[in-house]
Amino acid sequence: MINVMTQDANIRDEAEVFNADGTENTDIDGSLPSAYAGLTREAARKQIVSDMEAAGLVQQVEDHVLSVPRGDRSGLIIEPMLTDQWFADAKTLAKPAIEAVEDGRIQFVPKQYENMYFSWMRDIQDWCISRQLWWGHRIPAWYDADGNIYVGRNEDEVRQKHNLAADLELKQDDDVLDTWFSSALWTFGTLGWPEITERLKTFHPTDVLVTGFDIIFFWVARMIMMTMHFMKNEDGTPQVPFKTVYVTGLIRDEHGDKMSKSKGNVIDPLDMIDGIGLDDLLEKRTGNLMQPKLAEKIGKRTQKEFPEGIAAHGTDALRFTLAAMATTGRDINWDMKRLEGYRNFCNKLWNAARYVLMNTEGEDCGVNDEPVALSLADRWIISELQHCEQEVIRHLDQYRFDLAAYALYEFIWNEYCDWYLELSKPVLNDEEASAEAKRGTRRTLVRVLEAVLRLAHPMMPFITEEIWQRIAPLAGKAGDSIMLQPYPQPDASKQDAGVTADIEWLKGVIVAVRNVRGEMNISPAKKIPVLLRSKAGDDKRRMDDNRQFLSSLAKLESLDWFEGDNAPMSATQLVGEMEVLVPMAGLIDKDAELKRLDKELERLQKEIGRLEGKLNNEKFTAKAPADVVEKEQEKLRDAQSSQARLSQQRADIEAM
RNA sequence: AGGACCAUAGCUCAGUUGGUUAGAGCGCUACCUUGACAUGGUAGAGGUCCCCAGUUCGAAUCUGGGUGGUCCUACCA
16 A cells, blocks of 8 residues: 655655555555655646646546545545554454344334344444544544554553653544444443443443434444443343334425435424524524525525414424324425324314313312213213223334324324213203213213323323313322323223214214205204114114214204104115114205215115125135125125115105 | 335325225315314315236235335444
8 A cells, every 4th residue: 555645645755655454565666756745736736747748648638527525624625545543343343232133132113124233234344433533532542652552541541551651752643533432332321331330230221212214323233332342231241232222214304305404404393392483494594504605595495485484383293293203114204284283183182171171170070989970972982092092002012103193183083072072061061960970971071081181191291281280180180290190001891892882873873964964055053853763673772872962963953763664755874774864844955865865876886886796706705714705795785775775765755 | 336215195194914985184175153172163075005917716915027216335423
């Protein structure tokens, strides 16, 4: 290896020549043309060209494109230069680190990232830990004038260790350690190491490391290597730094571009939480650019993207959004609209709590276990809560924060708010209702809310705390903070499939009536009569049990059981085998109803065709599992029976 | 060049071992200010699951090939 430049990148008098092992090579003549000695390399290049031209040796001078490395701070062009550098034997360090992941002492979530780790580690090269930077930990190595090397914590220690004379001149290595070399010590270095402190014994190994996939080789792999090298278990085996590495996706901007300062597309989380005006946002993005030329472009883009700046969304909304978007994919394209949607969700929870407080504060909520009568709706929401808890806990265990967030969203909005709060109104507003019934509903309102607050707390810490402070006493709970409360545990004995089926029936009837209203343009304010007709045993019971709920939520003028064939002309919807009839007199638009029925019949016809085709295929009936075949047969029977009823209905209306 | 990942509604994304009428949020359409909530409610429209071939009774899901996109490949972190 030949080096022709001095430390200042000027041309040497004579080239240095080394063997590959770093020893000096004396076989090769290192002499250089004296004309160039001491010139800067730029001047030397020009001089060489003109000398060549003078000698008639130049055929052509041609421009070509190349990428020129420049120093980050100085901006100067960086030239190749041979210097002494320190290396760590990475292969030896990597071996136990690979094994720790292979045998599961350390697990990556999602698992696919283990491949990334292995491919890096199995192909690892010696790690150059010298850096020529202006910052970092200085390499703890000293040299004397003869080139001897002494390594130690500091100069005093080095002198003592090697019995060096006090007047022997020592020079510390100019280079600094690779940042990752220092930060690889992080898990134990922060806990008092090299002293074996109580903290170190208590908290090492740590549990979960959360990071981005681009950090796996930079830091994660190196933490594992260094920790296993320095830290040992009591039995002397290498200790791992952490047990699980949870790898998040990388958040990009809405176009899928990586956020970067020079692109001016960075969105500061704090600005989404607190909001920021356009002027401040522009200043933030363009005020301190490395390349001021970009300011105009970034400014325009920002102005277009956020004409009014960014609205305040709050911490909880941001947290919940991040959880909901933490899917298994590698990239997360940020979407302000989703943040907005989850802010609305926070608002929804807040308003639901207001409703609950309005109806429970200062009222008898059965805190002291007074007797209660639980309605079907009460028992249903309690049952569903157990299910929601199961789901959330299961998904959290698997690091599927997106699915956990979705389960919470679904329960709070689509079950608790949309149905349960509505179903609580008929009971609370009914002057005839017993004290036990009202107490039961109030108790359920507060207890379910209290539990779901604890369930949601990790994802929406502030709102849940705020509401919990007021709800907890009503639910008979005491404590300074929701943060100190136990996480909910589902109780399977509170789940009741029969209750769920009854509520599904109830929802079906209500939706059926709303459907008729929607399609027939009947005002939501107008009360309408409804008839139910069915041969199934449960239907009559369910109607009798739920008369109050139905009348209230479907806005009924009357609700009657109809037997026999000559039903009045009605708009019809099916709930299972049961017909929901809305008599047409004075209400229904005949053409609209015919159109609606045709649409439904067409859908059924397609469905029947599909199912028949499948079931007539002998290969399917012969090879598919019996329960799958049976399921398809049942679907066909249902579709056919629906088709028969609706065809009859259509004929009746047509004849009107 | 090598390797990895991704492709599902207008947009951002779910879809767990093959069997669903393929889902959510936002956006869109119509109606509704009813006493928790218009940051809302009700009802709806919207998909050739990138393309081709294969395995299978059956494919968004499994296999092969193709197309398009993103990222990584060691001295900024």
